[in-house]
Amino acid sequence: MYEYAVAWEWLSFAARWLHVITAIAWIGSSFYFIALDLGLVKRPHLPAGAYGEEWQVHGGGFYHIQKYLVAPAQMPEHLTWFKWESYATWLSGFLMLAIVYYGGADLFLIDTHVMALSQWQAIAISVASLAVGWVIYDQLCKSPVGKNTWGLMAVLYVVLVVMGWGYTQVFTGRAAFLHLGAFTATIMSANVFFIIIPNQKIVVADLIAGRTPDPKYGVIAKQRSLHNNYLTLPVIFFMLSNHYPLAFATHFNWVIAALVFLMGVTIRHWFNTTHARKGRPTWTWLATVLIFIAIMWLSTVPKVLTGEPEDAALSSVQQKFAENVHFEAARDVVLSRCSMCHAAEPVWEGVPFPPKAVKLETDREIAVHAREIYIQAGRSHAMPPGNITEISVEERELLTAWYESAVSE
Numbered sequence: 001m002y003e004y005a006v007a008w009e010w011l012s013f014a015a016r017w018l019h020v021i022t023a024i025a026w027i028g029s030s031f032y033f034i035a036l037d038l039g040l041v042k043r044p045h046l047p048a049g050a051y052g053e054e055w056q057v058h059g060g061g062f063y064h065i066q067k068y069l070v071a072p073a074q075m076p077e078h079l080t081w082f083k084w085e086s087y088a089t090w091l092s093g094f095l096m097l098a099i100v101y102y103g104g105a106d107l108f109l110i111d112t113h114v115m116a117l118s119q120w121q122a123i124a125i126s127v128a129s130l131a132v133g134w135v136i137y138d139q140l141c142k143s144p145v146g147k148n149t150w151g152l153m154a155v156l157y158v159v160l161v162v163m164g165w166g167y168t169q170v171f172t173g174r175a176a177f178l179h180l181g182a183f184t185a186t187i188m189s190a191n192v193f194f195i196i197i198p199n200q201k202i203v204v205a206d207l208i209a210g211r212t213p214d215p216k217y218g219v220i221a222k223q224r225s226l227h228n229n230y231l232t233l234p235v236i237f238f239m240l241s242n243h244y245p246l247a248f249a250t251h252f253n254w255v256i257a258a259l260v261f262l263m264g265v266t267i268r269h270w271f272n273t274t275h276a277r278k279g280r281p282t283w284t285w286l287a288t289v290l291i292f293i294a295i296m297w298l299s300t301v302p303k304v305l306t307g308e309p310e311d312a313a314l315s316s317v318q319q320k321f322a323e324n325v326h327f328e329a330a331r332d333v334v335l336s337r338c339s340m341c342h343a344a345e346p347v348w349e350g351v352p353f354p355p356k357a358v359k360l361e362t363d364r365e366i367a368v369h370a371r372e373i374y375i376q377a378g379r380s381h382a383m384p385p386g387n388i389t390e391i392s393v394e395e396r397e398l399l400t401a402w403y404e405s406a407v408s409e
Contacts, residue, residue, distance in 0.1 A: 005407070009375050012099045019092040023239075026085035027232055031271075033082070034229050038276040040067055049073060070215045075207045083197050090189035097182055101126070101175055106315045107368060111172040125170060126179060130186045133163065137187050138194070141223065149223065156227065157261060160184065164257035173248035174241075174357070180257055181238025184231050191224040229272070233264035245357035246299040256295050263291050314367060320406045322367035330402035334360050334373060337384060337391040374403035 040052030051069040055062065101109045105119040109126070117125070136159065146152050163183055167176035199217035206213040237260050241247045247256055270284040314322060321327065341348045342360040358372070359365050366373070376383040377391065378400035384391060 005371055005374060005403070006379060008099070008103065012096065015092060015096040015099050019089065019096050022085060022088040022092050023236075026089045027236075029082050029085055030228065030232065034225075034272065035275040036065065037067070038272055047072075070218055071203050071207050071213045075204065079204070081197070081200075083192055086189045086192040090185060093182060093185060097126070097178070101178065104371070106318065107371070109171055109175045112313065114168075114172070115170050117170070122171070129163070129167075129179065130183055133159075133183045134186055134190045138190070146223070149226070152223075153227070153230070160261055161254075161258040165254040168254045173245075173250070173253050176253065177238050177241040177248040177257060181235045181241075184238070185235050188228045188231055188235070191228055195224045196221040230265050230268050231261075233267055234261045237264070243356070245353060245355075247295075249357035250299050252298040252301070256298055259291050259295050259298075263288050266291070314364060318367045318370070320409055321370040321402070322363055324402060324406040324409070326398065326402035326405055327363075327367075330373075330399050331363065331366055333391070333395045333398055334366050337389045337395065338373075338377070340389070341384075370403055370406065373399055378403060 036054055036056075039054050041054065042052045046053060046066065049068050049070065049072060051067045053064065053066045055064055057063070102119075102123050105122050109122045110117050110119070137156065140146060140152060140155060140159075145155055160180070160183075164176070164180045167179045167183075170176070171179060199221045202217050203213040238257070247253065250256065266284040266287045270281055273279060273281050273284075339360045340346065341351045342354045342358050344354070344359055344361065346352065346354060358369055360369060360373075378396055381387065381396070
């Protein structure tokens with residue numbers, strides 16, 4: 001029975017690795033085409049219908065690329081489609097969401113101090129928010145608001161800020177940031193699946209049938225691609241944020257999330273302007289640094305909020321760990337080897353806040369984090385780092401025995 005936790009941990013690792021691999025492929029191709037598109041040069045010798053061209057050198061070879069704003073006069077024999085990178089990234093991301101946050105809802109998704117939810121209620125809210133978010137965004141793009149590019153982006157920003165605030169009112173801080181990233185990534189991937197690729201297929205079908213493609217499909221796809229361009233960097237931030245409790249486990253976490261979107265805009269604006277050969281707007285980096293300083297300040301005003309109140313009820317599974325015959329011995333190990341860092345006021349020099357916002361000072365906190373203790377300090381030697389508190393082999397075996405005994409009851 002206890003091997004289930006080990007298998008689940010490896011499954012989580014595999015899904016995370018797959019997600020990173022596919023995300024690198026998607027983001028890499030996306031950034032490449034953005035730079036290519038902005039760097040196109042119009043020259044008089046271009047073929048009819050060509051919008052611009054770009055010469056590139058890489059890996060010892062030269063590349064000559066031409067872009068047709070609508071379509072070439074004839075269909076090429078072979079077309080390379082860039083779509084599976086997006087689909088695989090979203091699917092692997094949702095798989096990871098299901099494994100880590102749905103499978104571990106009591107620990108990672110639900111904070112009873114924020115909102116008392118059952119596992120299925122929390123999961124239903126999670127899934128529904130991703131689907132409804134796409135519908136709202138898509139309808140905004142198709143509404144009169146969508147005719148104004150910057151006006152639409154301003155409205156989209158408000159939607160993202162509201163969603164960020166909403167998630168922090170429902171889930172744990174860690175899950176809130178992860179969901180805001182998933183919400184944004186769903187919009188991006190759905191843009192590719194429902195808008196960009198279908199529109200390109202319509203153009204291809206028109207060419208095959210000998211019809212003149214309607215340029216509106218390219219305009220619509222271009223608008224969605226622009227949104228994806230500016231949303232990419234914030235999504236990466238939210239995907240990495242679970243390692244940094246100063247971002248997600250603070251009172252103003254939703255404000256921090258709102259500022260992260262602004263940083264994504266300022267950074268991408270610098271790259272977009274540079275690729276378009278319109279200069280290097282250094283003000284964007286100054287703005288980015290100032291926003292980041294504001295985030296740092298917000299993360300400690302007031303001091304970081306970690307964990308749930310002691311009176312929050314344990315789930316039936318967590319209760320088994322607190323009532324197990326080995327609990328008192330395991331608790332003594334945790335208090336003597338782990339709680340000097342994993343505390344509201346860590347006493348270890350250089351550790352101002354509990355790592356990953358995990359506190360291990362009370363019976364309840366230890367029971368809640370039983371699986372993490374088992375994986376990090378029982379089945380592996382990941383904690384303490386470098387075994388700096390000198391936890392013994394016998395103590396690790398005791399932690400393992402406690403977990404295995406409780407889950408087998």
